Amino acid sequence: MSxxxxxxxKWHRKEYFDHYLNHxxxxxxxxLNLDLTNLIKEIKKKEIKLCPTMIYLLSMIVNKHEEFxxxxxxxxxxxxxxxxxxxxxxxxxxHETFTNVWTEYNPLFSEFYEQYLLDVQKYSGVKxxxxxxxxxxxxxxxxxxxxxxxxxxxxxxxxxxxxLLPIFTTGKYFExxxxxxxxxxxxxxxxxxxxFHLARFVSELQEAMNTLDL
Numbered sequence: 001m002s003x004x005x006x007x008x009x010k011w012h013r014k015e016y017f018d019h020y021l022n023h024x025x026x027x028x029x030x031x032l033n034l035d036l037t038n039l040i041k042e043i044k045k046k047e048i049k050l051c052p053t054m055i056y057l058l059s060m061i062v063n064k065h066e067e068f069x070x071x072x073x074x075x076x077x078x079x080x081x082x083x084x085x086x087x088x089x090x091x092x093x094x095h096e097t098f099t100n101v102w103t104e105y106n107p108l109f110s111e112f113y114e115q116y117l118l119d120v121q122k123y124s125g126v127k128x129x130x131x132x133x134x135x136x137x138x139x140x141x142x143x144x145x146x147x148x149x150x151x152x153x154x155x156x157x158x159x160x161x162x163x164l165l166p167i168f169t170t171g172k173y174f175e176x177x178x179x180x181x182x183x184x185x186x187x188x189x190x191x192x193x194x195x196f197h198l199a200r201f202v203s204e205l206q207e208a209m210n211t212l213d214l
Contacts, residue, residue: 153185
C-alpha cells in the first residue's frame with residue numbers, strides 16, 4: 001500500500017478542498033435504485049452470491065478513480081491511496097448485531113470471490129466489532145440492510161469531518177415494473193468529490209452490473 005501526498009498549493013482542487021474541509025465542512029449523500037435485473041440472472045446462472053459480487057463491483061469502480069481514494073493521513077496531510085480494500089458488515093443473528101470483516105481487493109473476480117468466502121468462513125463467528133485482525137488504513141466501508149428497501153438513507157457524522165473516503169449502504173432489492181432494483185446510498189465528502197464524480201461513479205457501476213462477465 002502506498003499513500004501519495006498531494007501538493008495542495010498546486011492542486012486543481014485547492015480552493016474547493018479548503019472550502020469544503022476547513023470553512024464549511026460538507027459531506028453529502030444520494031440514495032438511488034440500481035437496475036439489478038441482468039446481474040441477478042448472471043449470478044443465478046453461475047450459482048454465486050450477490051453480496052460479494054456487489055462488494056467486488058463497488059471496489060472495482062472505487063479503485064478506478066483517485067477522488068474515491070483520496071484521504072487524510074494522521075497528520076492531516078492529503079494524499080491518494082494506490083488501492084483500497086473493502087470492509088463490510090456480517091450480521092450476527094444470535095445477538096442481533098454485526099461484525100466487520102475486510103477482504104483484500106483483487107481485480108480478478110474469481111480470486112476476490114474465493115478470498116471473500118474464506119474470510120467469511122473464518123471470521124463470521126467472531127463476536128466482536130472487528131473480526132479480522134490487522135485491518136489496514138486503506139479500506140473503505142460497505143454496509144447492507146437486506147431486510148428492508150429504502151428511498152432515503154444518510155449517515156449523520158457531525159464530528160468526523162476529516163473522513164474523506166466513500167461509504168456505501170445497500171438495502172433489500174425489489175421488483176418494479178418488471179425490473180429488479182437495488183437501493184443504494186452513497187455518502188461522499190464534498191472536499192474531494194462533486195456531483196459529477198458521483199454521477200460518473202453510478203453510471204460506471206450500472207454499466208459494470210449490466211455487462212460483467214463472471
